Amino acid sequence: KKRLPKDNPVQRYKGLGEMNYQELWDTTMDPQTRILRQVTIDDAAAADEIFAVLMGEDVESRRGFIQRNAKDVRFLDI
Numbered sequence: 001k002k003r004l005p006k007d008n009p010v011q012r013y014k015g016l017g018e019m020n021y022q023e024l025w026d027t028t029m030d031p032q033t034r035i036l037r038q039v040t041i042d043d044a045a046a047a048d049e050i051f052a053v054l055m056g057e058d059v060e061s062r063r064g065f066i067q068r069n070a071k072d073v074r075f076l077d078i
Helices: 023-028 041-054 058-070
Strands: none
Touching: 041 058
16 A cells, blocks of 8 residues: 655645645646636536536436446546
8 A cells, every 4th residue: 555755745625725825836827737628508517417416316316327437537536
C-alpha cells in the first residue's frame, strides 16, 4: 500500500474560496496547465438528469445507472 510522505499531505476543499492564492494559481488559474471547457445548455440539462437519478428517491434507477457506468473510468473524479 502506497503512502504519501508526511511533508506532502492530501488536502480537500469544499470550494475555491478556501484556497490561498498560490494553491489556486497552481491548480486552477495557470494558463500553462489549466484546461478550459465550454459548458452548454445541453450539458446542463444532461447533468440535471444524472443528478436527479443519483440523488433522487428511485433506488432502482440509481442502481441501474451505477451498474451501466461502473467500468467507464472517464468520469471518475480523482
